[in-house]
Amino acid sequence: MLSTIPVQDTSIKHLRQACSNCSLRELCLPLGLSVEEMRHVDELVSQGRPVKRGDALYRAGEPFRALFAVKLGFFKTSVVSEDGREQVTGFHMTGDLIGLDAVSTDLHTCDAVALEDSQVCELPFVEMEELARKIPAIQHHLYKVMSREIVRDHGVMLLLGNMKAEERIAAFLLNLSQRFAQRGYSASSFHLRMTREEIGSYLGLKLETVSRTLSKFQEQGYIKVQNRLIEIIQIDALRQLVSNCQG
């Protein structure tokens, strides 16, 4: 349901406003809502709430009330197995929506921890559903966002199931690069917010392997590594590694 209001400028202005309210890249930008509809969303979405580096936005087992949109900053989400091993399930940056897993049981099933000082918008889910009933575009979009998460997870499964260490690291760097670029940051030079161990957990590797592989890429001139600062020199070399993944 695209905007039926003729004054496009106003519509867009409102949309921009709400989205800069909260940087709802994933939730708002592609929606094409009318001014009226946008106002409803505006009302629902809370103003940014700060989360300090190292703090948990939520933890597994806590009751589910709201989805969160990352307004600013960087999060990891992770599940913990019975014996306490952590599996990082994702890294999330500005505009990403997190907490979708909790809808299934009304309990959060993973931890979300800020990897730098961050801000989030809260999206109370019950109210979101109500709004979704009134505004089909929102209903549909929520389905889309959840579906996209499923597709993303399948990609990770492919990575974990089929790729070698080098291919995983290359894919990881390319993915980060692309996401930074989409947000207007440099695609070739960025700061890792996570430790080697967290990267390893996400990619199914030990931290030593992550470190060694990054060093190797540097030796080969693919990238430059300085602690957490990454500079990609030969992006095509990385791309070839990934597309060459022959198991």
Added chain:
Amino acid sequence: MLSTIPVQDTSIKHLRQACSNCSLRELCLPLGLSVEEMRHVDELVSQGRPVKRGDALYRAGEPFRALFAVKLGFFKTSVVSEDGREQVTGFHMTGDLIGLDAVSTDLHTCDAVALEDSQVCELPFVEMEELARKIPAIQHHLYKVMSREIVRDHGVMLLLGNMKAEERIAAFLLNLSQRFAQRGYSASSFHLRMTREEIGSYLGLKLETVSRTLSKFQEQGYIKVQNRLIEIIQIDALRQLVSNCQG
């Protein structure tokens, strides 16, 4: 929105009827719809459509029209990487809903192939969304089903990222066992519908490793294997393997 109709018996009868129409375990059973509401679902859901063993229900890249509920039979879903390597992303049996990944792009992102002669119900998604707007319970349930898929995928990521071969196989057998039991089949004795290679693809292992591990479990008296027939002898031994997963 639970049924507000007093005649519970009728309601349940209708529900049973629609669900046996299609074995919509995942979609219908937990809904608590009214007679009226159930009729709407009834009208929407197509009668069973057969899919022969080996045939694809859909393939990656095909346009998305409908979700599918497995009415009878057994499916695998898999994504294929650029170079042609297959990663099985799931095995699906009676009552499971598949195709959720396709909502994100309006294209199917994986293949769904029947591993035995099967039957599915088609759930046209556009109409489902319409119905969801009228019946909040359906809207909510669809969100739940998608969320559950995300949680399931996170579980697989944990398995692929942290577990050793033996732990993966044990977890796989326990999962199958549980799902058969939920459907009224034996939890301790069942027939694998998939090849060793497909199991391996799902679990991130080579077929030889799958075979060896099953043989090893048999030697240890945990299970009995006869080709694709599995009998679980010491379920607790398998459970302990999984919960002991120390990476």
Added chain:
DNA sequence: GTCGCTCATTGATCATGATCAAGGCAGAAC
């Protein structure tokens, strides 16, 4: 500045699972 802590790097060795290879079994086609 020093101390103390976390995180990262690098080396040496080891173990797990992949790979290569040969053979066997079961079911379908004839």
Added chain:
DNA sequence: GTTCTGCCTTGATCATGATCAATGAGCGAC
């Protein structure tokens, strides 16, 4: 029945990445 084919099993060897261990760099607290 026989043959053919696809799937499975088992053995031998190899390679990747895990593990163990030591050192070093960065950074905040004081």
